[in-house]
Amino acid sequence: MTELATIGTLASMRTDGDSWDINASVGSTALFVAAARALGGRAADAPAEDPFAELFVRAAGGEWVDLLDGRVPDHPLLTPEFGIQFQQHQVARTRYFDDYLHAAAAAGIRQVVILGAGLDARAYRLPWPDGTVVYELDRPQVLEFKRETLAQAGRRPIAERHEVPVDLREDWPKALCDSGFDPALPTAWLVEGLLIYLSPAAQDQLFDAIVSLSTPGSRVAIEQMDPLPAEAAATAEQDDAGADWVRLIYNDPRGEATEWFTARGWTGERVDLTDYIRHLGHTPAAEQSLINLVTIVRP
Numbered sequence: 001m002t003e004l005a006t007i008g009t010l011a012s013m014r015t016d017g018d019s020w021d022i023n024a025s026v027g028s029t030a031l032f033v034a035a036a037r038a039l040g041g042r043a044a045d046a047p048a049e050d051p052f053a054e055l056f057v058r059a060a061g062g063e064w065v066d067l068l069d070g071r072v073p074d075h076p077l078l079t080p081e082f083g084i085q086f087q088q089h090q091v092a093r094t095r096y097f098d099d100y101l102h103a104a105a106a107a108g109i110r111q112v113v114i115l116g117a118g119l120d121a122r123a124y125r126l127p128w129p130d131g132t133v134v135y136e137l138d139r140p141q142v143l144e145f146k147r148e149t150l151a152q153a154g155r156r157p158i159a160e161r162h163e164v165p166v167d168l169r170e171d172w173p174k175a176l177c178d179s180g181f182d183p184a185l186p187t188a189w190l191v192e193g194l195l196i197y198l199s200p201a202a203q204d205q206l207f208d209a210i211v212s213l214s215t216p217g218s219r220v221a222i223e224q225m226d227p228l229p230a231e232a233a234a235t236a237e238q239d240d241a242g243a244d245w246v247r248l249i250y251n252d253p254r255g256e257a258t259e260w261f262t263a264r265g266w267t268g269e270r271v272d273l274t275d276y277i278r279h280l281g282h283t284p285a286a287e288q289s290l291i292n293l294v295t296i297v298r299p
């Protein structure tokens with residue numbers, strides 16, 4: 001197994017206070033999904049394109065560059081049984097959340113919070129209306145890699161961008177408010193590729209915080225995954241990359257986002273990933289998915 005072929009080569013079981021940079025543990029998942037976005041976005045009919053994904057993956061160097069340049073043909077991101085499906089998943093979710101943010105901007109929302117932002121470059125990539133402020137929350141070293149890469153490439157954000165280095169299991173609302181976030185303004189929250197790396201209790205805390213910081217008219221878009229069935233988890237554990245990833249996630253039953261927010265007076269809808277891929281006019285690479293995408297609004 002090459003170094004590149006594993007997610008989080010140094011991964012071990014998660015603990016409440018664990019931390020990471022872009023090359024280790026949960027941090028390396030940001031690079032992994034960026035690589036999937038870069039590869040999946042190359043198809044002529046790709047439903048979304050994120051040119052920044054390739055910028056970040058090349059900046060990571062080493063075998064990540066070999067992957068992009070076709071020198072690691074057996075990489076997990078290229079296998080028919082996992083990689084092609086995962087690329088499709090990443091590009092489809094990019095499109096879903098891009099459309100969500102376009103709609104939020106069209107509705108007049110000018111405050112955006114991206115939780116577990118990783119290598120999300122939407123502050124640089126989307127045509128934000130004047131006056132839009134984007135807050136990006138992630139671990140300090142992940143944001144540091146991102147900042148240095150973008151600065152070296154001479155890129156400037158389109159929205160006003162604020163980095164908020166935090167641990168999302170701790171008191172991040174205070175750090176967010178200290179960075180200039182205004183809870184009196186309607187906000188578009190984004191929770192993409194994050195929840196499985198939080199325990200169910202930490203997820204509930206995160207949702208509670210979103211509710212308490214959201215004025216009417218705010219909305220949240222969420223990617224969530226049903227727990228892996230025991231058989232699928234056992235299969236994943238049989239190869240190195242899958243085993244490393246399974247050790248990074250909290251594969252426990254947890255609150256379903258649409259029900260959770262609806263119970264607190266928000267209204268929303270969810271779509272299964274495979275149905276959404278069909279809706280985009282593509283054939284899903286997998287018949288079924290554990291992933292669904294949710295948009296919920298506070299009336």
Ligand SMILES: C[S@@+](CC[C@H](N)C(=O)[O-])C[C@H]1O[C@@H](n2cnc3c(N)ncnc32)[C@H](O)[C@@H]1O
Nearest residue numbers: 029030116117118138139167168169192193197
């Ligand atoms: C799979 S990546 C997704 C990144 C980005 N949202 C995307 O879709 O490209 C997960 C991100 O969540 C961040 N993350 C996970 N748990 C976190 C925590 N407790 N505190 C801060 N960031 C966290 C990781 O550092 C990583 O950047």
